[in-house]
Amino acid sequence: MTLVRAHFRAELVQYLRTPSFYLPLASYPVLLYLAVGVPLGGGDDRRLAVLVGYVLFSVLGTVTFQFGVGVAVSRQSAWERWLFTVPVSASTRLTARLAVACVFAVLFVVPVVAAGALLGGVPADPDQAARITAAVLAGSVPLGLMGLAMGYWFPVRGALGLANLVYLPLSFVGGLFSGGTGATSTGPVEDARAPGIELFLPTGAWSELTHAAIGGWRGSAPIAVAVLLLYTAAFAALAVVGYRRSQAVLFT
């Protein structure tokens, strides 16, 4: 535990001293929400769905850049090679990295939620909030693994390019800017049109799961869960193989 704390602190401090990392990721989702999301208007559930879409966009930014680019950068550094020689396990370091990602995910989500509550007039009762939080966390697992896979498979420049390629297009196609498939109509979530092909994207399924959470787990939740599970398995396999491959390159 002491070592996890030591690595957590070191990792957190490094990111906190890098404004070029956190300022864009903290401000971009909230600015986009204010410019695009708030004007969409609609009923309570729709406004909530739109807000949650930007929350997902924010979390997606954290996992793609912190895991994808962060892992790729650290993989190529002499410091990482040195850490191979000290008595610390890979799981300890990964736990610390995950904990830091959670901290930043919360830090990046707070401005979006605050803007939704204060400027977007978005209501949410505690039950809804708990369900949405569970859905956000569940969907962040496959996307976090996607970030790790990117970091282990690509060099820094490749991972950076891919992160940019994934971040915006996947958010857009997954419906995160418009509140997802459940918020494309002006009515409440349960009256929205049926989800399309985007449901089979990780971001689309994630968005659909959060909409189901808003509506009390109605709608396409089972399909969204199944899709997210499939992506979890696929990205986990890619991340593990990528990790082993990168270790083989460094270690052998």
Add this chain to the structure above:
Amino acid sequence: MRAEVRPVAGAPAVEFRGVSKAFGDTAALRDASFSLAPGGVHALLGPNGSGKTTAIDILTGGRRADAGEVRAFGHRVRRSGPTAFLVSLMPQAVDFPEYLTCREVLTLCLAHYPQAAPVDEVLRRFDLVGIAARQTGGLSGGQARSLALACAVGANTRMVVLDEPSASLDVFGRERVARVVGEVRDRGGTVLLASHDMQEVERLADSILCLRRGEVLGQWDVDDFRAKAGYRTVTFATSLPAVRVRELCRAGGLDARPDERIPGRWHVDTDRSDAAARLLLDGTGHPCLTITQPGISEVFERIVASDERAGVTA
């Protein structure tokens, strides 16, 4: 609190048995076998590409051998295994996280070792107090190496592996390296020192291990290593003309060569230094004689060169 790992009683500090390692078609180590006793300073010498850094990487768990077995203090080496508590490394390439301060880097490094010295004490000991709050991205090369040395030595492990510790250090930094290595040796620790700086090796090493092209050329204590030269150099000064000096030396079976910088000063390499000294005392009056053993550098060059010739002949 993490449990301290203890050495296996009677085990050597380092044991390589038939270790081979290749990178593609290039063999970095070939069937290398040697062992180092606990305690003292063991110098690891070899020309560039001889396998020194690969041997260090394998010993410290940074790389895995293709074949053979490596043990440290009786424990088999594996990444994050028990030997990681016993062996710390100051690597050749140093690259700290640029946004962490020296104190934070040191705190993180030492957190891995239950027996590590307190951070403040290490900062003082390595003259890092003045830059403790500075982020490592702003350090000079020498300061970064001093911090790396502090991380490795402050861990208080049984063995410290130093890969070119004095590279890019000024005279004060080199002095600090020498002092610290001496302190580790004095507290009963073991130092493995890979260096191209023969003055440093000359000053610090108790034993020498030579590698060339991934193979172990030999292992000696320092006196035996020097003796391998098979000669001593007799230096003398005289006002006699050069022709007369050469005649005198030739009569005693010696070959004198003039000093390139100081007129009237001569050198004779001989395995009979006492007889040469007597001859020069009798023949030149007051020759200001000095008899010196060849330095480690000269012996090392001879050993590598003779092995090179043997390789070409074979």
